[in-house]
Amino acid sequence: MDVLVLTHGTRGDVQPFIALALALTSAGHTVRLGAPAGSAALAKPYGIPFVPLADGPNELYGHPAVREVLETNYRGLRGKRLAMTVARMYRNKMDAVLDDMADAARAGADVIVHDIVLPGRQLGEWLGIPTVRACLQPFWVPTRAFPNPMHDLPLPVTWNRLTYLTTNIWYQILAGHTNRWRRNKLGLTRRGGYLDVLRMPGGGSTPLLQAFSAHLLAPPPDDYPSWVQTTGPWLLPAPPDWMPSTDLNDFLHSGAPVVYVGFGSMAGSDPGRTARMITEAVRSAGVRAVVGTGWGGIEASKNDQDILPVGDVPHDWLFEHVTAVVHHGGSGTTAAALAAGRPQVVCPFVLDQPFFARRVHELGAAPEPLPQRQLNATELARAIEMAVTDQSFSISAKRLAEWIRDEEGIDRAVRLIEDVARPTISRRSLRRPPSRTRPGTPCARRTPGP
Incomplete structure (x- = not known):
């Protein structure tokens, strides 16, 4: 065919x-x-x-x-x-x-x-x-x-x-x-x-x-x-010969819990402000973050020991190695986080993203959604801390991962x-x-x- x-x-x-x-x-x-x-x-x-x-x-x-x-x-x-x-x-x-x-x-x-x-x-x-x-x-x-x-x-x-x-x-x-x-x-x-x-x-x-x-x-x-x-x-596996960089591997296996933060092509009108908010929220929540710079161009600092900016890293591999996933609610990122069995913090921007954010919350795998227009460092830190420490989110996320695999x-x-x-x-x-x-x-x- x-x-x-x-x-x-x-x-x-x-x-x-x-x-x-x-x-x-x-x-x-x-x-x-x-x-x-x-x-x-x-x-x-x-x-x-x-x-x-x-x-x-x-x-x-x-x-x-x-x-x-x-x-x-x-x-x-x-x-x-x-x-x-x-x-x-x-x-x-x-x-x-x-x-x-x-x-x-x-x-x-x-x-x-x-x-x-x-x-x-x-x-x-x-x-x-x-x-x-x-x-x-x-x-x-x-x-x-x-x-x-x-x-x-x-x-x-x-x-x-x-x-x-x-x-x-x-x-x-x-x-x-x-x-x-x-x-x-x-x-x-x-x-x-x-x-x-x-x-x-x-x-x-x-x-x-x-x-x-x-x-x-x-x-x-x-x-x-x-x-x-x-x-x-439709989930894409990592390429067969793909390997993480030494910096990424070291970052994931040392120090405080690591979350992924990425908004894909959605970074708003001021990507620099978005990056500063992420940095402040991560520090307040007591975690570290791998930040996907994405098409939206989040301007994450390369000199912050709690933040590691990355480009294209396979989500199916990366999400297996983080504690929670913070994202914009796009269908692909939502699916990859569900398949990895990880709690989520969803910050929707437009179109279908509010729908996916609400459903992941209703299914017990995420705190209440944080719409982008209401997003600030304080609320983001609170949601990240909940996703990382409240085991009910982790339990629900693992159950959803089994459902996804069965489909x-x-x-x-x-x-x-x-x-x-x-x-x-x-x-x-x-x-x-x-x-x-x-x-x-x-x-x-x-x-x-x-």
Whole structure:
């Protein structure tokens, strides 16, 4: 089975798809991974064929407007205006990404697996092959069980499904220009529903894999369509030849308890202030910290004996060696901390992060969330001290780790993708003329026009 995997975004968006590509390769399939060029170093240690896509919107993370909307979570009239400004910048940057995706797909595949925010369904329509969507957040599929995690207004339960219109509006603002790409690059006519992420252009649907733990959904939805499968998280193991630096190894095995602190691409408008707050909180809590500088650029001091700044360190290895994990509530970091069985302190910024923060707390693995807008050194120190000293958090975290392992998320995802691609592979085999095909010669595959 030939699989094209497409994703875009920061490390948290890309890493689960590297894990999927690795698992598909281990299952004997041929895989290409299309992802931002800047993330090539993440995939390289695993030997996965990498197709660089334009970095596109990733180039905007240092922009003042982007930092402000991430820090304020789009609140107020100014937040809404900034959101529209950022959306325009996003659309302009995505043009090159879309063209690179089409060029990657032109080589053909038996199935395309793509992040739901990317128009992979339209590539499937172009090539005449099946597609599988994947999402890392629970705000895409409407349910009566709970309101849209992006929706923070208190509304009656009967309105829960309606709140998911927020996601649809947000997506159409970001992706509304793809019809030009669909017409000019793919040569496809405009069809109803081409901007509806839950169905194929013209009608019908394709499988949707939710790559997070079903235990984070509460109450469990009983109204998801049959084509929605919550597999469990897709966790990426450390590269086989990876070794920690001497400084990191020494730091983890000497002195007071060590916590991990990292906010990924979320560091607010003043990364220096964030670093100073972390340092003060760590000292007040009587612990030491490995600080992930991340895309957000937390400016942690390299001269503080209680703080060790690090770049890209595999979370599955690192979290096993710390006492607690302090993070922003991104789906990937949340899953890695749950799988490691470590207590958490979650400081959510935007989108799905408040939802994950609340659920980890409700499941007993973390103190109450500390929203970024309320975050200060005193509250952060108190939460860290609770996570490190209150054994109830550790007990709950270990129980959750067992649940995560039992889900076998990545293996389940591979089986589901194989099921989707099997009819296409069978049809291709029937069309192959046995008497004219030499052994070892790849079969012809439909190649789209320019």
